Amino acid sequence: MRGYWVKDESLAEQGRRKIEWAEAQMPVLRMVREELSASRELEGVRVSACLHITKETAVLVRALRAGGAEVALCASNPLSTQDEVAAALAAEGIHVYGFRGMNHEEYYRCIGMALSHGPTYTVDDGADLVTSIHKIRLDRLDEAAALVKSVVGDVARLADVKGGTEETTTGVTRLRTMADEGLLLYPIIAVNDAKSKSLFDNPIGTGQSALDGILRATNLLIAGKNVVVCGFGRVGEGIAERARGLAAHVTVVEPDPIKALKAHMSGFRVDSMKNAARYGDVFITATGNINVIRGEHFNVMKDGAVLANAGHMDVEIAKEELRKLAVGVEELRPCLERYTLNDGRRIYLLGEGRLVNLVCAEGHPSEVMDLSFSLQAESIRYLNRLDGKLERRVHLVPEEVDRRVARLKLKSLDVELEELTEEQLRYMREWAMGT
Numbered sequence: 001m002r003g004y005w006v007k008d009e010s011l012a013e014q015g016r017r018k019i020e021w022a023e024a025q026m027p028v029l030r031m032v033r034e035e036l037s038a039s040r041e042l043e044g045v046r047v048s049a050c051l052h053i054t055k056e057t058a059v060l061v062r063a064l065r066a067g068g069a070e071v072a073l074c075a076s077n078p079l080s081t082q083d084e085v086a087a088a089l090a091a092e093g094i095h096v097y098g099f100r101g102m103n104h105e106e107y108y109r110c111i112g113m114a115l116s117h118g119p120t121y122t123v124d125d126g127a128d129l130v131t132s133i134h135k136i137r138l139d140r141l142d143e144a145a146a147l148v149k150s151v152v153g154d155v156a157r158l159a160d161v162k163g164g165t166e167e168t169t170t171g172v173t174r175l176r177t178m179a180d181e182g183l184l185l186y187p188i189i190a191v192n193d194a195k196s197k198s199l200f201d202n203p204i205g206t207g208q209s210a211l212d213g214i215l216r217a218t219n220l221l222i223a224g225k226n227v228v229v230c231g232f233g234r235v236g237e238g239i240a241e242r243a244r245g246l247a248a249h250v251t252v253v254e255p256d257p258i259k260a261l262k263a264h265m266s267g268f269r270v271d272s273m274k275n276a277a278r279y280g281d282v283f284i285t286a287t288g289n290i291n292v293i294r295g296e297h298f299n300v301m302k303d304g305a306v307l308a309n310a311g312h313m314d315v316e317i318a319k320e321e322l323r324k325l326a327v328g329v330e331e332l333r334p335c336l337e338r339y340t341l342n343d344g345r346r347i348y349l350l351g352e353g354r355l356v357n358l359v360c361a362e363g364h365p366s367e368v369m370d371l372s373f374s375l376q377a378e379s380i381r382y383l384n385r386l387d388g389k390l391e392r393r394v395h396l397v398p399e400e401v402d403r404r405v406a407r408l409k410l411k412s413l414d415v416e417l418e419e420l421t422e423e424q425l426r427y428m429r430e431w432a433m434g435t
């Protein structure tokens with residue numbers, strides 16, 4: 001087995017400089033790295049990680065390695081790898097498997113390669129790696145899992161996993177379903193659900209970077225456009241706010257009555273997809289659901305409508321259906337495909353309907369990933385301290401870890417916290433003192 005599979009090793013120096021830039025914006029992860037490097041507490045640990053191969057991920061990998069872990073990294077999306085970063089990691093001796101533009105088979109081959117290292121812990125973003133392990137161990141092979149299995153070779157290598165972490169909403173949802181069905185073979189920490197992740201990464205990181213991706217792919221003027229955001233969860237809310245900040249007329253499409261009401265009272269127009277399809281100029285999906293924008297919507301869209309997805313999987317926009325409706329498809333610029341329909345209308349799809357912020361831009365700013373990836377590193381430390389001895393279900397990041405990361409971030413930003421007086425602390429625990 002080769003120690004890595006990257007596109008172009010000669011990009012290593014360019015990647016090294018990019019990683020340094022990211023590292024400079026990630027003070028909390030640098031602190032965690034220093035602690036790990038002093039304690040070497042991850043000595044003997046093998047981590048198989050399936051993450052977007054970006055400069056920020058490289059900083060996380062370096063931190064885990066500083067603690068003594070052997071890390072094997074594969075891509076969590078066929079189009080999100082920053083090839084220069086992958087090359088730099090390979091040059092540093094990291095087992096890295098991924099390149100931008102992988103096909104389906106190559107994608108799962110890379111997962112197999114990362115798993116062939118026999119992980120003690122897994123780090124996942126979207127659960128493709130963890131579900132592959134489970135499909136193999138539970139003998140529920142589909143085509144992708146069979147391929148992963150053939151690459152792993154000896155499946156005994158998958159027997160010693162003690163725990164894992166999950167980065168994103170879609171992955172956590174899948175893992176909770178597995179736990180509910182009694183299938184989860186080891187405990188998972190839902191990094192996504194930590195407050196210092198989901199209140200910042202999902203809305204603020206994706207809010208900015210999704211708009212960044214749309215702008216880099218199209219250079220459209222957002223001001224005055226009808227922007228339709230599908231899903232007003234953590235990610236969708238951030239995108240809607242950022243689009244409003246660029247002076248778009250923002251419509252929210254949302255099936256959940258509470259979230260729809262919140263969108264309405266935040267000043268957004270709330271409408272059904274059936275209606276919004278007719279007047280939207282730019283559509284952005286962020287739902288974690290399938291076929292959110294589909295044939296019936298393409299059929300009534302305006303000429304020139306632009307479609308982008310910020311949800312984890314590339315199933316939110318029914319792109320196969322769009323392809324079938326089109327009489328011609330042409331790539332006009334990187335990440336921008338024009339679909340011409342038989343009545344002459346043109347619909348533009350960004351980044352093949354995959355995560356627009358990672359495919360058409362660079363993903364979240366490093367400052368935000370500082371929080372998410374410090375939580376990842378801290379969660380691996382936590383699992384390792386317990387030697388994975390946790391119930392086999394999806395766990396929250398411990399409250400003290402979550403708060404510590406937020407505290408360290410504030411400290412790095414030189415922001416002072418209010419300290420409560422003894423009297424205030426007592427009063428907050430008081431029940432007898434009335435009006």
Ligand SMILES: NC(=O)c1ccc[n+]([C@@H]2O[C@H](COP(=O)([O-])OP(=O)(O)OC[C@H]3O[C@@H](n4cnc5c(N)ncnc54)[C@H](O)[C@@H]3O)[C@@H](O)[C@H]2O)c1
Nearest residue numbers: 168169170231233234235253256286287288289310311312
């Ligand atoms: N692009 C990124 O970098 C990035 C970052 C974080 C999360 N994500 C992904 O974004 C997606 C959303 O994550 P989240 O944390 O906001 O989840 P969430 O559960 O907070 O929000 C999803 C929202 O979509 C709504 N929804 C479901 N089906 C819908 C439909 N057909 N039409 C309109 N709305 C619908 C739900 O009611 C919910 O309010 C997930 O796939 C997640 O993994 C992407």
